[in-house]
Amino acid sequence: MNLFKVKSPYFFIFSLIILVELLSFTAYFLPQLQIYLLITAFLAVFFLSLSSLESGLLVALAELVIGSKGHLFSASIFGVSVSLRLVIWLALMLASCIFIFRRGFPTVWRTKLFNFSYWPWVSVLAAFIILAFVHGYLRGNGASDIFTDGNAWFYLGLLLPTILAYSQIDDKQEQRLRAVFFTAIFWLSLKTLMLLFIFSHNISIMPDVYLWIRRSGVGEITAMGGGWYRIFIQSQIYIPIAFFLLLWPSLDLKTKKNPYLLIISLAVLLSVIIISMSRSFWLAFAFTAGVMAVISFRKKISLYLKALVYTGAALGLSLLLILVVVKFPYPNPQAGLSAAALSARLDFSSGEAAISSRWSLLPNLWQSINDSLFWGKGFGASVSYFSQDPRVLSLNPSGWYTTYAFEWAYLDTWLKLGLFGLIAYFAWLIVLIVDLLKKMREHGKMLPAAILAGLIFLMVVNIFTPYLNHPLGFGFLIFSSCFIKKNPL
Numbered sequence: 001m002n003l004f005k006v007k008s009p010y011f012f013i014f015s016l017i018i019l020v021e022l023l024s025f026t027a028y029f030l031p032q033l034q035i036y037l038l039i040t041a042f043l044a045v046f047f048l049s050l051s052s053l054e055s056g057l058l059v060a061l062a063e064l065v066i067g068s069k070g071h072l073f074s075a076s077i078f079g080v081s082v083s084l085r086l087v088i089w090l091a092l093m094l095a096s097c098i099f100i101f102r103r104g105f106p107t108v109w110r111t112k113l114f115n116f117s118y119w120p121w122v123s124v125l126a127a128f129i130i131l132a133f134v135h136g137y138l139r140g141n142g143a144s145d146i147f148t149d150g151n152a153w154f155y156l157g158l159l160l161p162t163i164l165a166y167s168q169i170d171d172k173q174e175q176r177l178r179a180v181f182f183t184a185i186f187w188l189s190l191k192t193l194m195l196l197f198i199f200s201h202n203i204s205i206m207p208d209v210y211l212w213i214r215r216s217g218v219g220e221i222t223a224m225g226g227g228w229y230r231i232f233i234q235s236q237i238y239i240p241i242a243f244f245l246l247l248w249p250s251l252d253l254k255t256k257k258n259p260y261l262l263i264i265s266l267a268v269l270l271s272v273i274i275i276s277m278s279r280s281f282w283l284a285f286a287f288t289a290g291v292m293a294v295i296s297f298r299k300k301i302s303l304y305l306k307a308l309v310y311t312g313a314a315l316g317l318s319l320l321l322i323l324v325v326v327k328f329p330y331p332n333p334q335a336g337l338s339a340a341a342l343s344a345r346l347d348f349s350s351g352e353a354a355i356s357s358r359w360s361l362l363p364n365l366w367q368s369i370n371d372s373l374f375w376g377k378g379f380g381a382s383v384s385y386f387s388q389d390p391r392v393l394s395l396n397p398s399g400w401y402t403t404y405a406f407e408w409a410y411l412d413t414w415l416k417l418g419l420f421g422l423i424a425y426f427a428w429l430i431v432l433i434v435d436l437l438k439k440m441r442e443h444g445k446m447l448p449a450a451i452l453a454g455l456i457f458l459m460v461v462n463i464f465t466p467y468l469n470h471p472l473g474f475g476f477l478i479f480s481s482c483f484i485k486k487n488p489l
C-alpha cells in the first residue's frame with residue numbers, strides 16, 4: 001500500500017492526523033485505551049512499511065511534526081514506558097531488517113547503503129554513542145538514568161530505512177515528502193491558534209485540554225498575564241524551517257507562485273513563532289535570516305528586497321491574525337496581544353527563573369566536563385546546581401537540583417560523548433553544510449538554501465535548547481542527509 005494512491009492525498013493525510021489527535025485526547029479520559037492504540041499503531045505501521053518503507057517513513061515524519069516528545073499515545077508495558085514514537089521506530093526497524101533479509105545484505109549494500117556518502121561520519125558518531133552507554137554503566141550512573149538519558153539517540157537508527165527508501169530519491173518522492181511535511185505543519189499551526197483561542201477565551205474544556213497537552217508531553221501552556229497565554233509545542237521547531245522552505249524557493253526568479261497565498265502562508269507560520277514565545281526560536285530565526293541573506297543574495301539585491309517585502313507583509317498580517325484570534329467577540333475574550341509580555345521575553349538579561357537557572361548551571365556543568373574532557377562521562381552523568389525555577393523549588397525549597405538533562409545542548413553532548421564524540425557530530429553537520437553550499441553554487445537553486453537555513457536554525461537553537469540530541473532534530477538531519485543527494489536539487 002502507498003499512502004498516495006488516493007485521489008486526495010492532502011485531505012487523506014490531514015484526516016489521519018486529526019484522527020490520531022482525537023484518539024490521543026480520548027485516551028486521556030480512557031487511559032485503558034492507550035495500550036490497544038499502541039498495538040494498533042505498531043501493526044499498522046509495520047505492515048505498511050513491509051509494503052512500502054517510504055510510506056512508513058512518511059508516517060514517522062508526520063508524527064515528528066505533531067507529536068513533540070512522541071507520547072500522543074503511551075503506556076507502561078512490563079514496567080517499560082512505551083510511546084507512539086517508539087512503536088513507529090520499532091515497526092520501521094523491523095520492516096527494514098526484513099527488507100534486507102529478503103534481498104540479501106550484499107545486494108542491499110551495493111545498491112543502496114553504499115550510495116550514502118555520510119557513512120564515515122555517522123559510523124564514528126555511532127561508536128561514540130555506544131561508548132557513552134558503556135561509559136555511563138562503568139561509572140555507575142544508574143541503569144534507568146542511562147537509558148532515559150540516551151534513548152533519544154536510538155532514533156538515528158531510522159537512517160537505515162531512510163537510506164533504503166531514498167537511496168535514489170526522485171521527484172515523486174520529493175513531492176510526497178513535501179505533502180506530508182506541509183500538511184502536518186498546517187495542522188500544527190492550526191492547533192496552536194486553536195489552543196490560543198481556547199485559553200484566551202476561557203473555554204470550558206480548557207482544564208482538560210491543558211492536562212492533555214501536559215501529560216502527553218505535547219507542549220506547555222503558560223499564563224503570561226492579562227489573559228495572554230504562551231503556547232509552546234516542542235515540534236514548533238519545524239515552523240521556522242517550514243518558513244524558509246516556503247520563502248527561499250519562491251525567491252527564484254524563474255518560480256511563478258501566487259504572492260498573496262505565499263504571504264498568507266508565511267503569516268500563519270510567523271504567528272505560531274510569535275505565540276510560542278520562545279526566545280531561542282526568535283534569536284535563531286533572526287540570525288538564520290541574516291546569514292542566509294548574505295549567502296544567497298550576493299549581487300542579487302532584487303531577491304533581498306523581495307524577501308524583505310514578503311517577510312514584512314507576513315509579519316504585519318501575522319500580528320493581525322493573532323489579534324483576531326484573541327479578540328474574537330465570542331464567547332468571552334479575555335486578552336489582547338500583550339506587548340509587555342513580548343518585550344519581557346525579548347529581554348535576555350532579565351532575572352527570570354529559567355534564564356538565571358541556566359546561568360547557574362553553566363559553571364558546574366563546565367567543571368564536570370573538565371573532569372573528563374576528551375571521553376566524557378557517558379549517559380546518565382548528572383550535575384548539581386542551585387536553581388530558582390519554581391518547579392524545582394516546589395520539590396526542594398533549598399533550590400539545590402541534580403539532573404542529567406541540560407538546556408546547554410552542545411555542552412550536554414560534550415559531557416556525555418566527550419570532546420571526540422562532539423567533534424564526530426560536528427563533522428557530520430559540517431559535511432552537510434558543505435554539500436548544501438555546493439548544491440547552491442552548482443545549480444543556482446534556492447531549495448538547497450532553504451534546507452541549509454533549516455540546519456543553521458537548528459544549530460543555533462541547540463545552543464540554548466536541546467534539539468540536536470532529540471528525535472526532532474535527528475529527524476531533520478536524517479531526511480536532509482538523504483534528500484540532498486538528489487542531483488540536481
